[in-house]
Amino acid sequence: MDAGQHGHTDEDLISKKELLEQTGISYGQLYRWKRKNLIPEEWFIRRSTFTGQETFFPRQQILARIEKIQSMKDDLSLDEMAAMFSPNPARLTLSPQELLKRNIVTKTALDCLNNRAGNPPVLTFEHILSVYAADQALRTGTVNLDEAGLMIEVLIEHYPRLEGRACDLLVVRKLGVTMCCLLANPAEVWWDAASHVAVHLHLAECVEELKMKLAQETEGKM
């Protein structure tokens, strides 16, 4: 099982020096992006090496993030990008019809929300996020409709309480019983052998993907 954002092995990490070499950015840019919250604090991992204290980053996450920043920086300001990367909900609402029309979620996932939350005429960002996360899990075939509904229920009920902290969503099965929980990061969980983790979603990534999709056609409304 993926142990979340912590417990990286050495291969998963990239040193700051290697990162700057590989991406061609400078120390100044890296620190500016950190100040503007484009790179989350948790990604700066300090380790002792023979050359002294060094900072490492989760390799895949930081490389993907820098690529995105570099591709978007001509169109968006640093603050706009920060809003996109932050796990804080975007201030926008959509109608269910619009969500389907723009192909952000499938009808199946939206029906799950309607069953649980009673056909809300206007969807808030939390609603959209919960459907989006359930849709991701449904598409990979790892959960059934009931379990997708459970994910939606947990997200709508508890996500606002996290107030923008990074968190993971877990769906766990044991002996035919399914449980769903939100785990605020940084945290690690270890299960007994009979439990099976069906879904482990990094919600920060989900939020980011979703904000990108929403932004693609609503330029300037974020």
Added chain:
Amino acid sequence: MHQSEAGVRDVRITGEGTLGPGMYRDVHVLGSGAIQGDCRCRRFKVHGEAELAGRMDADSLHVFGTLDVRHGLDTKAMHVFGTLSASDDVHGGEVRVFGLMEVHGDLAADTLNIHGVVTVDGGCQAEWFCCRGGVQIEGLLNAGIIRFDLGNPGLPCVVREIGAERIEVRRRRDLVAAIHRIIHPRGSASNRLTASAIEGDVVTLEDTEADVVRGDQVDIGSGCRIRRVEYKSVYHQADDAKVEEVVQV
């Protein structure tokens, strides 16, 4: 107490007084005041001593006496001539400290000007950071432009890590520095900056002690003691600077 046009009050505490949590226009503490919870106001001024049990959100804050904030502090402009102690994070737009400021959390500002002493238990970030006094920062100092004017030997500057676009650390060569040299003829006539790591695009240092300095253009000036320098394009070292190892990367 005056009732303003918007319905929020001006408050003045003279002598000894307490104030309930809430929204005010201008709060002025002249004697000793205790605010029993969160306080949101336009201007907050302390001439005596004040204690705030909650968090403060003020457009402008002036501390001439002593202020103790038990939770977070958020201001657009802040001047500390006396002593300010905050038990949590501090966010300020324009921050000037002539006295003493203790932050037991993170400190974030647009511009930070230190003439007195600032201690921060967490990290410190600003777009523009200038220190002519003393600092102790337990975390990372991250700023666009960082400037240290070292001069007063009684005020050491200790920062765990520094990261910025430009970093300039200079020994003051003005009248104040000359007076200090007369007062302290034998010892070091200047305070020093100590950091474990300093990283920036353009790094210019004097009287600095560091384990590692990394940057694109690095200038190690007089009075520095550095274990390892890693530079990319330009490197210069003063004759009396001590550097154990220099690597071009």
